[in-house]
Amino acid sequence: MFYREAGQYKTTYEADSAIFPIRQERFAFWTFLVIAFVVVPLTASPYLFSAILIPFLILALAAIGLNILTGYAGQLSLGSAAFMAVGAFASYNFVLRVPGIPLLVAFGCGGLSAAAVGILFGLPSLRIRGFYLAVATLAAQFFIVWCLTKIGWFTNYSASGVITAQALVILGYTFDTPRAKYLLVLTIVALMALAAKNMARSNTGRKWMAVRDMDVAAEVIGIRLMSSKLLAFAVSSFYCGVAGALYAYAYLGTVEPEAYNLDLSFRILFMIIIGGMGTILGSFLGAAFIVLTPILLNIFVHTFAQSLPSSVSSNLEPMVFGGMIIYFLVVEPHGLARLWQIGKEKLRLWPFPH
Amino acid sequence: MTTAAARPIGDVILTLEHISLAFGGVKALADISFDVREHEIRAIIGPNGAGKSSMLNVINGVYRPQEGTITFRGEVRRNMEPHHAAAQGIARTFQNIALFKGMSVLDNIMTGRNLRMRTSFIEHALHWGRANREEIENRHRVEEIIDFLEIQHIRKAPVGKLPYGLQKRVELARALAAEPSLLLLDEPMAGMNVEEKQDMCRFVLDVNGQYGTTIVLIEHDMGVVMDISDRVVVLDYGRKIGDGVPDEVRSSKAVIDAYLGAAH
Ligand SMILES: Nc1ncnc2c1ncn2[C@@H]1O[C@H](COP(=O)(O)OP(=O)(O)OP(=O)(O)O)[C@@H](O)[C@H]1O
Ligand SMILES: [Mg+2]
Numbered sequence: 001m002f003y004r005e006a007g008q009y010k011t012t013y014e015a016d017s018a019i020f021p022i023r024q025e026r027f028a029f030w031t032f033l034v035i036a037f038v039v040v041p042l043t044a045s046p047y048l049f050s051a052i053l054i055p056f057l058i059l060a061l062a063a064i065g066l067n068i069l070t071g072y073a074g075q076l077s078l079g080s081a082a083f084m085a086v087g088a089f090a091s092y093n094f095v096l097r098v099p100g101i102p103l104l105v106a107f108g109c110g111g112l113s114a115a116a117v118g119i120l121f122g123l124p125s126l127r128i129r130g131f132y133l134a135v136a137t138l139a140a141q142f143f144i145v146w147c148l149t150k151i152g153w154f155t156n157y158s159a160s161g162v163i164t165a166q167a168l169v170i171l172g173y174t175f176d177t178p179r180a181k182y183l184l185v186l187t188i189v190a191l192m193a194l195a196a197k198n199m200a201r202s203n204t205g206r207k208w209m210a211v212r213d214m215d216v217a218a219e220v221i222g223i224r225l226m227s228s229k230l231l232a233f234a235v236s237s238f239y240c241g242v243a244g245a246l247y248a249y250a251y252l253g254t255v256e257p258e259a260y261n262l263d264l265s266f267r268i269l270f271m272i273i274i275g276g277m278g279t280i281l282g283s284f285l286g287a288a289f290i291v292l293t294p295i296l297l298n299i300f301v302h303t304f305a306q307s308l309p310s311s312v313s314s315n316l317e318p319m320v321f322g323g324m325i326i327y328f329l330v331v332e333p334h335g336l337a338r339l340w341q342i343g344k345e346k347l348r349l350w351p352f353p354h
Numbered sequence: 355m356t357t358a359a360a361r362p363i364g365d366v367i368l369t370l371e372h373i374s375l376a377f378g379g380v381k382a383l384a385d386i387s388f389d390v391r392e393h394e395i396r397a398i399i400g401p402n403g404a405g406k407s408s409m410l411n412v413i414n415g416v417y418r419p420q421e422g423t424i425t426f427r428g429e430v431r432r433n434m435e436p437h438h439a440a441a442q443g444i445a446r447t448f449q450n451i452a453l454f455k456g457m458s459v460l461d462n463i464m465t466g467r468n469l470r471m472r473t474s475f476i477e478h479a480l481h482w483g484r485a486n487r488e489e490i491e492n493r494h495r496v497e498e499i500i501d502f503l504e505i506q507h508i509r510k511a512p513v514g515k516l517p518y519g520l521q522k523r524v525e526l527a528r529a530l531a532a533e534p535s536l537l538l539l540d541e542p543m544a545g546m547n548v549e550e551k552q553d554m555c556r557f558v559l560d561v562n563g564q565y566g567t568t569i570v571l572i573e574h575d576m577g578v579v580m581d582i583s584d585r586v587v588v589l590d591y592g593r594k595i596g597d598g599v600p601d602e603v604r605s606s607k608a609v610i611d612a613y614l615g616a617a618h
Binding site: 012013014017195196198199202203204205206207209210212213214216217218219220221222223224231235278 | 414416436437439440441445446448452453454455456457461464465466468469471473475478479480481485486489490493494497528529532
């Protein structure tokens, strides 16, 4: 009843192609932003900031990165975490070795370094695809982490291989409380998500999807497969790189290359499978799911199911993830974002099902 | 139906000379030569496996012939590259629909205009004024094509869920979106019912008549071919066995033996 587009006529093509063409949707979105930027900072506990919200936002950013490459451009990658590592360690070295470099510029340079490495490891995509490309990106995953561990220069010859991220100082302000870090991460993630959405709904995004859906037809209408694919690798790795830098600077603080292991790459892949391939919203939904599920399961086990044998309760998490991934791969390849959309369609017709 | 081309047929714009193409042992095309004139509707006919689709694939660079030359608007080439062909104004549809399945009808057609859009991905990311204006200008052109092909009602629909006949029409729309000067249509009416066929015939004639687009058309329905085409090439087992206006072709003994005889 309340969610209707009746009476809202679009008089320009611009209005028709807006991100939220329906008024109720725009309203919901702005409400959500106010909650994220005002209500949450005023009310949330430090635990909520540091253990849930900050990692959620950072992983959502990485998931957007992977979604650009896999969801939009159709190139499967198992190396997202390695590109995050490049972003983190490059940012660290820029701050360390370039005197007076502003931190945000260092993050940008970290992202660009990741983009360059991404292009390099994206080159095989011009020849191979699918499973074989996945294996090539897997090689990137191991090779990059190995390099960062073995070559002392990257970690400034720290004996343990662990680096301590420099203080988060931007324009003279030190972001040292969980709340301040949350607001910083939220701002960066919100702006980059918007930029990703803008690319996705423009000629850039259409070219990626064309290459994904039917590469011969894409070529025949004038799309250069090489530049489209490599651009997807570059932009995707840039997003992962910035996410990796935030992961080190705003979440972990001290970090070793192993923190960006294959396990993390898989978690990001699960986020876009569960959240929805080829949607920005899905990246957030998937990240929320992957971050929250273990916590909720833990609470569930402690309150309701203490009698469960420990062999079951300790394996509940992989079982639930496994089940969900199989479900989404088989039944709903567009993930939670699609379910959300179906829900909206239902609401639009409610209470007159038809 | 009347014979096509409200515009007078002009000079030769495309010449294929001694084209040979083989896949391993299979000779798909053997020493084929023919030409296409500006504004005409040129049909390619022949039995299954005659090499018709291969011919179109050679014209826009999807296949590289082992021998022969392709001359398009004065430029002589050993083979075309798909993006060169597109940049020079050649568009096409495929025998097996090749739409972008995960995109809406509108986005499919907009993608057809990608070469007309010059703004960079950074301008897209920032939703820069110029990028925005370009998007809207191109949307206007796309809406004209949507009106022309009468597919307004499915504008926002995902293409994958549309019935076959409409998918064929959307594919034509995507090709037209590029505003091609040469349009290659691979069996645009195959698998359609009578009504859909009539619509498609009308669209092909209108494209040719209103926009002056030169059309190379593969079609199995002889009635349609004889009605709408200006000249016909006949292929059989990769060889050219006939070439001329419909009446000539219809009365040629070789053609009747190889093709019409077999089909009727
Ligand atoms: N990509 C390919 N690889 C191998 N052989 C091919 C390929 N494309 C075409 N051929 C072969 O070339 C010959 C001509 O095929 P083509 O598709 O051009 O015929 P056609 O005239 O379009 O037939 P139809 O009416 O069935 O569409 C056939 O023998 C086919 O098997
Ligand atoms: Mg064919």
